[in-house]
Amino acid sequence: MTAVRSVAAGMNGQIKMLSIKNLHASVGDREILRGVNLEVPIGQVHAIMGPNGSGKSTLSYVLAGRDGYDITEGSIVFGGEEIVETPAEERAAKGIFLAFQYPLEIPGVATMTFLKAAMNAQRKARGEAELTTPDFMRRVKVAAEKLNVTQEMLRRPLNVGFSGGEKKRNEILQMALLEPKLAILDETDSGLDIDALKTVSDGVNALRAPDRSMLVITHYQRLLDHIVPDVVHVMAAGRIVRSGGPELALELEANGYADYVGAAAA
Amino acid sequence: MPAVQETVDQVRRIDVDQYKYGFVTDIESDRAPKGLSEDIVRYISAKKNEPEWMLEWRLDAYRRWLTMTEPTWARVHYPKIDFDDLYYYSAPKSTKGPKSLDEVDPELLATYEKLGIPLREREILAGVEGASDRRVAVDAVFDSVSVVTTFKEELKKAGVIFCAISEAIREYPDLVRKYLGSVVPTSDNFYATLNSAVFSDGSFVYVPEGVRCPMELSTYFRINERNTGQFERTLIIAEKGAYVSYLEGCTAPMRDENQLHAAVVELVALDDAEIKYSTVQNWYPGDKDGKGGIYNFVTKRGDCRGARSKISWTQVETGSAITWKYPSCILRGDDSQGEFYSIAVSNGYQQVDSGTKMIHLGKNTRSRIISKGIAAGRSDNTYRGLVSAHRKASGARNFTNCDSLLIGDQCGAHTVPYIESKNASAVFEHEATTSKIADDQLFYCLQRGLTSEEAVALIVNGFVKDVIQQLPMEFAVEAQKLISISLEGSVG
Numbered sequence: 101m102t103a104v105r106s107v108a109a110g111m112n113g114q115i116k117m118l119s120i121k122n123l124h125a126s127v128g129d130r131e132i133l134r135g136v137n138l139e140v141p142i143g144q145v146h147a148i149m150g151p152n153g154s155g156k157s158t159l160s161y162v163l164a165g166r167d168g169y170d171i172t173e174g175s176i177v178f179g180g181e182e183i184v185e186t187p188a189e190e191r192a193a194k195g196i197f198l199a200f201q202y203p204l205e206i207p208g209v210a211t212m213t214f215l216k217a218a219m220n221a222q223r224k225a226r227g228e229a230e231l232t233t234p235d236f237m238r239r240v241k242v243a244a245e246k247l248n249v250t251q252e253m254l255r256r257p258l259n260v261g262f263s264g265g266e267k268k269r270n271e272i273l274q275m276a277l278l279e280p281k282l283a284i285l286d287e288t289d290s291g292l293d294i295d296a297l298k299t300v301s302d303g304v305n306a307l308r309a310p311d312r313s314m315l316v317i318t319h320y321q322r323l324l325d326h327i328v329p330d331v332v333h334v335m336a337a338g339r340i341v342r343s344g345g346p347e348l349a350l351e352l353e354a355n356g357y358a359d360y361v362g363a364a365a366a
Numbered sequence: 367m368p369a370v371q372e373t374v375d376q377v378r379r380i381d382v383d384q385y386k387y388g389f390v391t392d393i394e395s396d397r398a399p400k401g402l403s404e405d406i407v408r409y410i411s412a413k414k415n416e417p418e419w420m421l422e423w424r425l426d427a428y429r430r431w432l433t434m435t436e437p438t439w440a441r442v443h444y445p446k447i448d449f450d451d452l453y454y455y456s457a458p459k460s461t462k463g464p465k466s467l468d469e470v471d472p473e474l475l476a477t478y479e480k481l482g483i484p485l486r487e488r489e490i491l492a493g494v495e496g497a498s499d500r501r502v503a504v505d506a507v508f509d510s511v512s513v514v515t516t517f518k519e520e521l522k523k524a525g526v527i528f529c530a531i532s533e534a535i536r537e538y539p540d541l542v543r544k545y546l547g548s549v550v551p552t553s554d555n556f557y558a559t560l561n562s563a564v565f566s567d568g569s570f571v572y573v574p575e576g577v578r579c580p581m582e583l584s585t586y587f588r589i590n591e592r593n594t595g596q597f598e599r600t601l602i603i604a605e606k607g608a609y610v611s612y613l614e615g616c617t618a619p620m621r622d623e624n625q626l627h628a629a630v631v632e633l634v635a636l637d638d639a640e641i642k643y644s645t646v647q648n649w650y651p652g653d654k655d656g657k658g659g660i661y662n663f664v665t666k667r668g669d670c671r672g673a674r675s676k677i678s679w680t681q682v683e684t685g686s687a688i689t690w691k692y693p694s695c696i697l698r699g700d701d702s703q704g705e706f707y708s709i710a711v712s713n714g715y716q717q718v719d720s721g722t723k724m725i726h727l728g729k730n731t732r733s734r735i736i737s738k739g740i741a742a743g744r745s746d747n748t749y750r751g752l753v754s755a756h757r758k759a760s761g762a763r764n765f766t767n768c769d770s771l772l773i774g775d776q777c778g779a780h781t782v783p784y785i786e787s788k789n790a791s792a793v794f795e796h797e798a799t800t801s802k803i804a805d806d807q808l809f810y811c812l813q814r815g816l817t818s819e820e821a822v823a824l825i826v827n828g829f830v831k832d833v834i835q836q837l838p839m840e841f842a843v844e845a846q847k848l849i850s851i852s853l854e855g856s857v858g
Contacts, residue, residue, distance in 0.1 A: 187812070189812045200810065200813075208830075218814035221817070
């Protein structure tokens with residue numbers, strides 16, 4: 101807990117993109133998040149590492165507003181606004197993006213169609229005009245080229261028959277087009293070979309910006325070689341138990357999570 | 367995508383009651399007394415000024431019907447219908463043989479306008495200036511009679527006959543006698559036999575040899591009167607090398623009691639002819655508690671009588687409390703082809719038992735079945751289909767694909783395929799899948815900013831894409847909208 105406090109103190113004076121206080125969430129009568137405290141200042145990239153079952157993915161779903169979790173206590177303030185009660189699609193329009201660990205397939209709906217639907221839905225929710233088709237096409241072309249996403253892939257039904265690497269690149273493509281304020285990357289490295297990992301990481305790094313924050317959730321350190329975080333948090337048994345600089349990731353890689361699993365249970 | 371957007375906008379505009387065609391037209395009508403007897407059959411025949419042979423045909427069917435019992439094999443449940451508690455004939459009083467549109471009751475014209483069906487040719491022409499090949503000729507059937515048929519003169523120039531069947535019986539008796547009942551005989555089944563006895567109106571189409579019908583033909587059926595059964599009869603004949611594309615649409619007012627609709631459609635395609643028959647069925651489905659709605663018991667069959675002929679059924683079924691319907695193809699001619707593309711959507715307490723029959727009789731006949739069932743709410747959605755090869759049907763081929771999509775966990779999807787092959791060289795393939803709009807699929811869409819309505823519309827439109835593509839262009843968008851409206855409120 102001392103470590104958390106010291107990091108938080110070090111951030112004094114910075115504007116927060118995300119501020120989570122004492123967040124408790126359960127599924128049925130099983131409590132998964134047990135008092136998460138986390139602050140992510142604007143423009144920073146934070147990593148959350150932790151053993152399986154520590155609540156990392158649950159945290160990402162709860163932040164994105166997925167149904168099925170009871171928030172029993174605590175608050176999530178995003179861009180200065182409490183969002184615990186805000187529906188998922190409104191959070192998306194406000195600028196929260198979740199890159200899924202397992203992106204979903206939608207048969208019969210071309211990737212291009214889905215991209216346009218998503219972009220325009222968010223624009224509409226924000227009271228902006230819908231994109232014209234040429235404007236949309238131009239944006240897609242620029243973003244797709246950077247991620248090695250081919251036109252052929254854009255015509256295929258969303259994620260149907262995509263390889264693991266294609267699915268993840270498609271997630272980052274959506275992130276690039278939707279221009280979120282906070283991007284949550286849930287185990288984006290899973291299922292990627294080293295070349296695909298490089299492409300995806302380059303794509304993410306290109307989206308780092310002074311007005312955008314990122315929360316990178318990962319089990320392994322290797323992703324953080326490519327996407328170097330400002331702060332690393334360790335999550336165990338539903339809490340952030342330690343925070344530090346990028347070197348913390350290396351320490352975890354060397355020693356494993358055994359200490360935290362034991363400590364959290366105690 | 368624009369279609370999805372429009373869909374969603376339209377869904378939003380509609381209040382609690384989603385069915386926007388539920389209004390009643392206040393019009394004086396001429397009705398037969400309640401119930402069914404030989405006298406009623408005579409009454410209907412007399413109203414139509416029918417020749418003696420037609421009356422005999424009807425009476426023969428009626429006598430046969432008295433000996434038949436209602437089929438019970440379909441997966442649908444409803445209280446027993448009291449056939450003596452129905453009206454079998456109802457016609458708007460003022461429309462006894464209007465010479466032109468100016469003589470048609472303005473109330474009726476307004477009704478069709480409200481339904482989005484233009485009946486004034488001048489207006490239709492004005493609306494699509496410069497796009498003459500996109501015109502659609504319409505036959506409007508209101509309760510038991512055809513109110514008006516548009517573009518008749520122009521079609522006549524091409525040699526195409528498009529008129530009310532009651533008119534055809536009087537004007538083209540030889541054609542009608544030759545083909546009526548030749549595909550669906552009067553003894554076919556309980557509802558078809560009932561229809562043969564009491565059918566009141568419907569459309570007749572005759573496309574002569576070698577003629578490609580210059581425009582889409584369509585019939586728009588409207589049930590208005592209370593407690594009235596609608597029994598329309600449609601007969602389409604495509605002579606050698608002819609082509610015609612035909613579309614029917616149907617709506618009815620919202621009423622608390624159930625109403626019966628028992629139609630018969632017969633198609634005849636001779637050598638090298640092609641008939642494309644599309645249906646957008648949107649009869650009143652009943653309210654959210656399952657009260658009211660149309661019982662849609664329909665017999666549709668096409669006969670590929672000639673070599674290399676082709677009949678294609680496309681249906682988008684969103685309405686009716688109960689649907690019992692199996693548009694079929696008899697592949698009699700060698701090298702003939704049958705197709706069935708279907709989207710059946712059920713929500714609320716709707717029950718659908720629908721599918722097709724592909725009867726392969728000729729050599730090298732081919733058929734293709736693509737069926738997409740979407741069940742939501744507490745509805746039941748059954749695909750029932752027969753593919754059979756006669757012993758002489760060497761080289762027969764069928765491909766069947768039946769997909770079901772479930773929305774929510776209180777609905778049911780059932781697939782009942784029957785395959786009978788008496789010829790060793792026949793090749794039949796059958797694929798079937800059942801899927802569910804999963805919570806994580808929905809959440810994925812929500813996370814990208816789509817509302818749940820938009821998400822369902824998108825997923826469903828993806829699911830039905832293969833079939834929508836088969837519809838004539840101007841109806842595809844309409845069908846997509848309709849599907850989404852039917853599914854309103856099915857999630858969250």
